[in-house]
Amino acid sequence: MDANSKAVFKNVEITTSKILLSGNLVNGKWFDLQGTIKKSENSNADLLVGDLKDSSNNFEVIYFGIDRASNSSLTLNKNKFKGGEAVLKLYLLEKGTRNLTIIETTGLNNLFSADLLFSQQDSLDIIDHANQFWYAKILQGTEIPSFEPQGVVSGKSDRPYNISYSVGGGNIYEEMVIRHYIEGPTSLDTSGGTFTTKMYVLSQRTWSYDYSGLDSNSSNFQVGYFTDTRVDSWTDPGDAIRQIQWDGSYQVAGGIKTQFKIGYSLKSKYVPLTSYEINYQFETPYTAKTLKVFDNSGSNVTRAAGTKYSSGMYLKNTGQTFDVTFTVGHYDTNKQKELYVSWTYDVYNGQSPYAPANGTKTSNMSFSYYSS
Numbered sequence: 001m002d003a004n005s006k007a008v009f010k011n012v013e014i015t016t017s018k019i020l021l022s023g024n025l026v027n028g029k030w031f032d033l034q035g036t037i038k039k040s041e042n043s044n045a046d047l048l049v050g051d052l053k054d055s056s057n058n059f060e061v062i063y064f065g066i067d068r069a070s071n072s073s074l075t076l077n078k079n080k081f082k083g084g085e086a087v088l089k090l091y092l093l094e095k096g097t098r099n100l101t102i103i104e105t106t107g108l109n110n111l112f113s114a115d116l117l118f119s120q121q122d123s124l125d126i127i128d129h130a131n132q133f134w135y136a137k138i139l140q141g142t143e144i145p146s147f148e149p150q151g152v153v154s155g156k157s158d159r160p161y162n163i164s165y166s167v168g169g170g171n172i173y174e175e176m177v178i179r180h181y182i183e184g185p186t187s188l189d190t191s192g193g194t195f196t197t198k199m200y201v202l203s204q205r206t207w208s209y210d211y212s213g214l215d216s217n218s219s220n221f222q223v224g225y226f227t228d229t230r231v232d233s234w235t236d237p238g239d240a241i242r243q244i245q246w247d248g249s250y251q252v253a254g255g256i257k258t259q260f261k262i263g264y265s266l267k268s269k270y271v272p273l274t275s276y277e278i279n280y281q282f283e284t285p286y287t288a289k290t291l292k293v294f295d296n297s298g299s300n301v302t303r304a305a306g307t308k309y310s311s312g313m314y315l316k317n318t319g320q321t322f323d324v325t326f327t328v329g330h331y332d333t334n335k336q337k338e339l340y341v342s343w344t345y346d347v348y349n350g351q352s353p354y355a356p357a358n359g360t361k362t363s364n365m366s367f368s369y370y371s372s
Helices: 114-119 135-140
Strands: 007-014 019-025 030-039 047-054 059-067 087-094 100-105 152-167 170-185 193-207 221-223 229-235 239-249 260-268 282-286 291-293 300-309 321-330 335-349 359-371
Touching: 019 047, 030 059, 152 335, 152 359, 170 221, 170 335, 170 359, 193 229, 193 335, 193 359, 229 239, 229 321, 239 260, 300 321, 321 335
Parallel strands: none
Antiparallel strands: 007 019, 019 030, 030 047, 047 059, 059 087, 087 100, 152 170, 170 193, 193 321, 221 335, 229 300, 229 335, 239 291, 239 300, 239 321, 260 282, 260 300, 335 359
8 A cells, every 4th residue: 555656637527427537646557537426425514425437447446535524534644634625535446456546635626626516515416335435345355455444533414403583673593503423433343442422512693684783603592401312322233332421511400400311222233223213221310420331241232322411401502512422342243334323302492482493303323334
């Protein structure tokens, strides 16, 4: 593998309908890549992925991506780039050899409009799983078995909630954006790995075209005030949850006693869990932020676990958060797997009590990793 290999590009054309990349490596090997650009399967607004083939038949395209979050994603030359800039990533495996060429560059950005591509991503098809999580091609292949990418990757999903109401003949608008975030290892073995999840207030604002003096970076939204906030997780067959830890920075309503409930279910390690509706077999109450370790020594193991933050523990200010970490262990079946996470919470803004933004909300994400 040469992470510093250089290429000379002869033709570059990247639009939302097609990708054309041709050129040669410094060793003279020619590539003529054609395909389409697609959006990430986990709704990551900072990543576009290509589905490319080499018509010259000299290379297998392991990965093509345009990444605007290279500082927090799996980037092999991470220190070269600033956060927020679009990094073009092209990983080519020369057929019949062990030569993997890594090209990560911002030098082609003047040849296409990254902003235009990302602005139109809602119209794109979703990329195949194997093309986005390219390291699985390496781990499951036999041509270069010595290559094992390390480090952590992350994913996020933002949910905006908006209301409008009238005061004195003028309209006022409010918005709160909730971010759901997962970070974890790209691969794990019998020693396991820890996945960090966060749900927090990313931003909020109040504005009015009629009353300019009301513009501010605050709102009347509250998250989690009236019902329990749940953070649930479950594994694919072959893996289990070993422990769960919870924390956060949130507000507590007056007269409310801080309380957490930890739920979990024991299932066979071979049975798929297909529903986001996890009904726990066991629940344990806690009054402090702490850690629960599960006993997976029996024939059934902890395949699902979660934390309930009791009603009255709520998010109000920007940056306030509910944090839960899940430690996952490998027990059987070497393959690419998913860790599933679901957040359930209530949203309320008393300025417009019957607005669609109010009520119980659920956000679901999954995180892909290789388990061996």
